[in-house]
Amino acid sequence: MLSQYAKRIELAAMRVYDVASITPLEEAPKLSARLGCRVLLKREDTQPVHSFKLRGAYNKIAQLDDAARARGVVAASAGNHAQGVALAAQRLGIPATIVMPRTTPAIKVDSVRSLGGRAVLFGDAFDDASAHAQELVEQRGMTMVHPYDDADVIAGQGTVAREILQQLAPLRVRQLDAVFVCVGGGGLLAGIAAWIKHHSPKTQVICVEPEDSNCMGAALAAGRRVRLQQVGLFADGVAVRQAGAEPYRVARALVDACITVSVDEICAAIRDMFNEKRAVPEPAGALGVAGVKRWAQMHDVTGKTYCAIVSGANINFDRLRHVAERAELGDDAEALLAVTIPEKPGSFKRFLKQIGRRAVTEFNYRYSSPSEAHVFVGIKLSGGLAERAALIDALREQAYPVLDMSGNEMAKMHVRFMVGGRAPGLYDEHLFRFEFPERPGACLDFLDAVGSRWNISLFHYRNHGAAYGRVLCGLQLPRGQVGECRKSLDELGYEYWEETSNPAYQVFLGTQAES
Template identity: 40%
Template sequence: MNRIETIEPLPAGAQALPVTIADVRAARERIGGSIVRTPTLVSKTLSNLTGATVYLKFENHQFTAAYKERGALNRLLLLDNMARAKGVIAASAGNHAQGLAYHGARLGVPVTIVMPQTTPLVKVMQTEGHGATVVLFGETFDEANAHARELETERGLTFVHPFDEPDIIAGQGTVALELLEDAPDVDTLVIPIGGGGLFSGMGTAARALKPGIELIGVQAELYPSMYDFVKHVALPTGGDTLAEGIAVKEPGKLTRRFVEALANDVVLVSERALEQAVSLLLQIEKTVVEGAGAAGLAALIEHKAMFAGRTVGLVLCGGNIDTRLLANVLLRDLARSGRLARLRIRLQDRPGALYHVSRIFHEQQVNIIEVYHQRVFTSLPAKGLITDIECETRDEAHLRRLIAALVDGGYEVTPVELA
C-alpha cells in the first residue's frame, strides 16, 4: 500500500486547539433537528476508476446546497438573547451568506450580509431570498469585509466569520461524525481547504474517533494559501478558479493551527482535474457539485498513486454552480475525451470543396454540429480557405480514425486544442 508522505504534526500539548470532540458532539445535538443528515454512499464506479474505495458524503443535499449551514446554525444558536435581537453580520458572497441567512430567518435573527459591488446579481437575490439584508460595498472581498466590521461596531451587531471561529469549526466537524458512523472503514479523509474551517472541524472529530486516520487537505493550484503555510513555500495566489468556494488568499489565523497540527498532507489540484471531477460526478453519480465540492475527487484523479488501495471519504461540500458554467465544464470535458472536437481544415475555394470533406465525415459516421468558414482573416493566399468543423464522435479512437481519413483524402487537418 502506498503510504502518504506526512507533514510532521505538532508535539502533543504544544499548542492546545480551542475545539474538541466534545464541542463537535455538542454542536451535533444543537443543530441535529434543523439540518439534513446527508447520506454517505460508496461509489463503485469511482472506486474502479481511482483504485481506492471511495465513499461520498453528499453535503450538496443540504437545503442551501452546502455544508456551511452547520457552522452558521451552531453559531446562531449560541448567541445570547440580546445578540439575537440585534442581529448578526457577515461578509460573504457565497455559501456562508446563504446558510447564515436561511437559519437566521428560521430563528428570527436579523442577518446582514456585506458583498462586493461586483457580486453577480443571482447571488444577491439568493441571499435576499433567504431573508437577509444585503449591503453592496467595495470592489473586492477585503473592502466588503472591512465595511462589515465597521457596521458591526456602528450597529452593535455580532460578526460571524465564515471559518475562523471555534463555534463555526465545531459545527463543520459534525460532517465527520456522520461520515464515520456511516462508513466506519474509512481510513483516509480528503477535505477541501479554503479558509480551513471544514478541515479543522472534521479533522478534530476524525482524529479523536480514529487516531490513525489520514487527513489530507486539498487546495486549488491557483489558491495554495494553506499549502504555502504548511509547506513553508510561497507559490503565487490568485486567478479565476472553478473552485471559487475555496479561493481564499489568506488562511485563517485559527484554522492554520488546526491544519498544522492535524494534517498528514496538503495537496494541490489543477483546474483541469477540477473540471473532470465535476463532470464525472454528474455523469456517474448524477449529482451536481461546484468546483470546491469536486476538489476531493480531483485529488484522487491527479494523485492516484497516493490513494491506491485506501478507503477514502470525500465530502461533496457544495452544489452551488452557475448553470452556464456547468454547461461549459461538461462541453470541455467532452472535448478532452475526444467525443467533441473542432478540426481546422485547409480547403481550396472552389465549388464542391465542402461537399467532398463532409462526405468523409459521413463515411466515418461522424456527426457535424457546426461549420465555420474563414476567407479574410487568414495567412493563406486569396484563393485559400480555412474551415473549422465542430463534430461529435464516439470516443478518442473514433476521432483519430476521422483525422486519418481526412489526411488520406489529401487534407491538411489541425485539431483545435483546449487549454
C-alpha cells in the same frame, strides 16, 4: 489540539441538528468502476441551504448570549455562508445583516432575503464587502460570523467528519483510506482533519483546491500563510486569497497532502455527479470528486476506499453551458486541434476521413489564402491522452500541420467562438485577456478606461454566469508604447494577461504553425 477540537465538535453536534441535516454517505458505483477503487460521496449538497456552511454558522450563533443576540450578527459573503448565516439567525430569532458585493447574482441576494436576512450590497468584490461588515461590527456592536477563521465555525463543520465515520459501518467499510476536502479559507478542512485524525488516524486527509486558487497548498508549501496576488473565479465558493490563521494552524499539523485540479477537471467532476446521482454540484462542491480522480491518476488506488465531500450545489443556471463545454476536456474525452488544410474542393472530406469514425463536436473554418485554410476542430475521444496523441501523429504523417489547443485557456474560452483574422496593415496589435466585475455598465466602464487612448482592434466578451466578465481585447500600440500601456492597465486595477504570443492567437490570425 486534537482532544480540544474533538470536544468542541461533540458539543457542536448537540446544536447543529436543530437546523442542519445528517446528510447521506452514498456509493458512487460508476466512478468506482472507472477508477478501480471504492468511492463514497458525502452529500452536503442536500442540506437545507444546499451547503455545509449552515453547520458552522449555526454553531457559532447559537452560543451567543442574550445581549449579543439583541445586537445581531453580520457576515460578509456572496454565497453559501450568507445563506447559512441567514437561516441560522432566522431559526434563533436573531437579526442578521449580510454584506454582499454588488456583483452578487440576484438569485443569491433573493435567497438571503427569503431566509429573513438583511442583504446589504456594497462594493464590487468580497474584500469591499468584508471591510463594510467590519465597520458595522465597530459601529453597532454586532457579532461577526466569519466564514472559516473561527474555532466555533470550524467545530460546526467538523460534524461532517463525525457523521462520515458513523456511517461507514452500515456500508461495511472497515477502513477509510482517505477523505478529499474542498478548500477555500480552510474551515471545513480543519474541522474534518481534527475529527478524522483523532478517531481514525490512519485515514489520510487530502486538501483539494483549484489550480488558480490554492492558498492553503501554497501556505503549507511555504511554511507560512501567503496571500495570492489573484485567484480564479470559476470555483467562486473557494476563491480565497489567504487561508485563515486557525485553519492553517490545524492543517499544518494534520493534513496529509494538497492537490490541485483544473477548471476542466472540475467541470468533468460536475458531470460525474450528474451521471451518478442526477445532482448538479457547484464548482467548489465538485472539488472533492475531482480530487479523487486526480489522486487515482497519481497513485495505485486498487482496493482503496475514498470519501469525497460534495460540499454544495448553489450553482447559477447560466454556468451550466460553460460546464458542459469543458467537461469533455476535463476527462480528456475531447481534443481541440488547429489544423491547416489545402484550400481546394474535397479537402474537408479528406480531412474527415483521416479523423475516422470519431464524432466532430465543432468545426470552425477560416479562409487564409488561395492555397490553404485553417480550421479549429473539436473531436470526441474514447481513449484519452493516448488516443489524442495517436490522432495528432496520424494527421502529421499525412502532412497536416497540427497545433494541439486542448490545454490552451484562451483557445477554449475565446478563440473557439471567434472568426476572422488580421486586417491588412494591422501589425501593431497586442492582445490582452481581462477579467472585471460584472455589473450594469461594467462593459462600458471597461471600454471607457481601456479604449480612451489606444485603438481597440479586437474585442470578444464572454460571461458564463459568474460575477466576473471575461474579455479578449486587441489594442493597437505604436512602437515604444507597450510598457506605457502595461503601466496604465496596472493603474486601472483590472486583472489581465498578455496573450500576444499565445499560439491560440496565431490560430485566430490564420498563421499557426505545427507545434
